[in-house]
Amino acid sequence: MAGIIEVDWRDFFPYLKWIPNKAFEMSIQQKLFKMMAVMNALIKEQIKRIDSGEEVNCYLSYLLSEAKTLTKEQITMLVWETIAESADTTLDRLYDEMRKVCGCNKVKEENLSQLRYLDAVFHETLRKHSPTPLVPLRRVHENTQIGGYYIPAGSEIAVNIYGRNMYKNHWDNPEEWNPDRFMDEKYDPLDMYKTMAFGAGKSACAGSLQAIFLICVTIGRLVQEFEWRLNDGEEEKVDTVGLTSQELHPLFAILKPRE
Ligand code: HEM
Numbered sequence: 001m002a003g004i005i006e007v008d009w010r011d012f013f014p015y016l017k018w019i020p021n022k023a024f025e026m027s028i029q030q031k032l033f034k035m036m037a038v039m040n041a042l043i044k045e046q047i048k049r050i051d052s053g054e055e056v057n058c059y060l061s062y063l064l065s066e067a068k069t070l071t072k073e074q075i076t077m078l079v080w081e082t083i084a085e086s087a088d089t090t091l092d093r094l095y096d097e098m099r100k101v102c103g104c105n106k107v108k109e110e111n112l113s114q115l116r117y118l119d120a121v122f123h124e125t126l127r128k129h130s131p132t133p134l135v136p137l138r139r140v141h142e143n144t145q146i147g148g149y150y151i152p153a154g155s156e157i158a159v160n161i162y163g164r165n166m167y168k169n170h171w172d173n174p175e176e177w178n179p180d181r182f183m184d185e186k187y188d189p190l191d192m193y194k195t196m197a198f199g200a201g202k203s204a205c206a207g208s209l210q211a212i213f214l215i216c217v218t219i220g221r222l223v224q225e226f227e228w229r230l231n232d233g234e235e236e237k238v239d240t241v242g243l244t245s246q247e248l249h250p251l252f253a254i255l256k257p258r259e
Pocket residue numbers: 131132135136196197198199200201202203204205206207208210211215
């Protein structure tokens with residue numbers, strides 16, 4: 001997988017193609033060799049299953065039995081592409097998106113409008129882990145009718161943001177952290193504000209734009225500079241505590257500077 005996001009700097013300067021880059025070529029050759037070995041074993045195993053009469057309805061079976069015009073190399077690459085695409089992690093996708101938009105430059109505020117996936121990751125995280133699960137209390141000054149409820153003057157109201165963001169009628173599989181929900185055409189980019197992470201109305205967060213710019217650029221820079229992973233079992237530590245959510249258990253991440 002590492003080979004997928006490796007870049008030969010000469011691709012950005014085609015007129016310098018003549019300069020050797022042996023280290024890069026060797027690293028890609030080694031990865032290609034390992035990939036071919038794994039794919040050959042996979043294909044061999046599948047052919048054995050088909051020959052033994054076992055009914056396996058999958059993409060590889062289809063390619064092997066139906067698409068007879070394909071060469072072995074073509075089958076290998078088609079299956080490999082599918083595996084590579086499906087193994088795409090959030091961090092790889094963020095990194096790839098930034099490479100496409102910013103090239104080798106550091107991500108800046110002016111790039112953010114083009115970084116849709118980064119935006120989706122930011123808003124989905126605010127939805128799933130609402131930093132302010134309850135909007136500060138609102139005091140009702142006059143008798144009011146809203147959403148079918150009568151609210152007498154003098155009442156105090158707290159909006160349950162966490163509850164809204166976990167509401168099945170508003171979100172598909174709300175328990176699942178899935179930035180792709182915002183990439184789906186059925187969502188308007190403005191739907192990201194449905195999370196109400198920054199409150200709403202006259203007292204809505206005065207620093208929301210500053211927060212969005214600062215946090216997205218920071219996430220972008222951290223992904224550009226480091227490969228991230230969590231220690232085993234760390235994914236389970238999602239519990240939060242407090243009126244402004246803080247991690248209940250500290251999360252230990254392992255960082256490796258990108259080469
Ligand atoms: C991810 C980061 C942030 C989140 C999730 C957040 C969330 C919120 C929420 C939920 C409220 C209450 C809104 C309401 O009552 O409807 C609020 C108010 C406020 N926030 Fe933020 N905030 C963030 C960052 C910031 C930053 C960076 C600043 C300042 C630079 C800021 C300044 C304020 C101010 C001044 C208010 C009070 C607004 C008022 O009562 O008129 N916030 N924020």
